Amino acid sequence: DGGITQSPKYLFRKEGQNVTLSCEQNLNHDAMYWYRQDPGQGLRLIYYSQIVNDFQKGDIAEGYSVSREKKESFPLTVTSAQKNPTAFYLCASSIDPDRDEAFFGQGTRLTVV
Amino acid sequence: AQTVTQSQPEMSVQEAETVTLSCTYDTSESNYYLFWYKQPPSRQMILVIRQEAYKQQNATENRFSVNFQKAAKSFSLKISDSQLGDTAMYFCAFINTGANSKLTFGKGITLSVRP
Numbered sequence: 001d002g003g004i005t006q007s008p009k010y011l012f013r014k015e016g017q018n019v020t021l022s023c024e025q026n027l028n029h030d031a032m033y034w035y036r037q038d039p040g041q042g043l044r045l046i047y048y049s050q051i052v053n054d055f056q057k058g059d060i061a062e063g064y065s066v067s068r069e070k071k072e073s074f075p076l077t078v079t080s081a082q083k084n085p086t087a088f089y090l091c092a093s094s095i096d097p098d099r100d101e102a103f104f105g106q107g108t109r110l111t112v113v
Numbered sequence: 114a115q116t117v118t119q120s121q122p123e124m125s126v127q128e129a130e131t132v133t134l135s136c137t138y139d140t141s142e143s144n145y146y147l148f149w150y151k152q153p154p155s156r157q158m159i160l161v162i163r164q165e166a167y168k169q170q171n172a173t174e175n176r177f178s179v180n181f182q183k184a185a186k187s188f189s190l191k192i193s194d195s196q197l198g199d200t201a202m203y204f205c206a207f208i209n210t211g212a213n214s215k216l217t218f219g220k221g222i223t224l225s226v227r228p
Binding site: 033035040041042043044045048050056058088090092094097098099100101102103104106107 | 122216
């Protein structure tokens with residue numbers, strides 16, 4: 001079945017450690033997105049990529065990094081520079097970033113202790 | 114910059130009744146797309162309905178319909194015959210066309226359907 005897979009579903013890390021969240025899609029979509037969801041904040045855009053080897057910062061990119069070496073994969077690294085990394089992270093993809101709806105993964109809950 | 118505003122944080126409706134969720138947006142673009150997404154307790158984001166700005170006709174999907182007022186930059190979602198399974202967070206979202214287009218979400222509204 002086609003879809004977007006985020007792993008792991010739950011992730012625990014110690015403060016000061018970098019951590020990478022995985023996002024893989026087999027929908028052949030060009031565009032991919034990373035969002036952060038906090039209570040009362042909605043979904044805030046971290047990074048997005050419209051094509052392989054290219055990506056742009058979203059509204060809250062500080063403390064995060066991404067890569068887009070393959071069309072299917074868009075991993076997100078939460079670095080130690082992110083001041084408040086505990087959150088629910090959602091990855092999404094779309095066929096045409098100019099017009100099409102995004103399809104979402106099931107999310108990763110990151111807890112930093 | 115484009116923004117999406119959902120001013121009602123929570124709403125409640127009796128089962129089988131109709132409820133309307135509000136959304137306004139701000140953009141300088143003339144062509145764009147609007148969406149409503151549902152996020153049930155499982156936290157899986159599900160597309161409810163899509164509206165193209167250049168189409169005057171309001172989109173409809175079964176019990177879900179929108180009231181799109183382009184001049185007022187308003188995009189409300191009407192849920193008819195509410196069901197218990199409609200209990201979820203609902204997010205309004207917007208995407209503009211053109212360079213570096215991106216999908217922007219509102220803060221969401223929590224809808225509770227009472228039996």
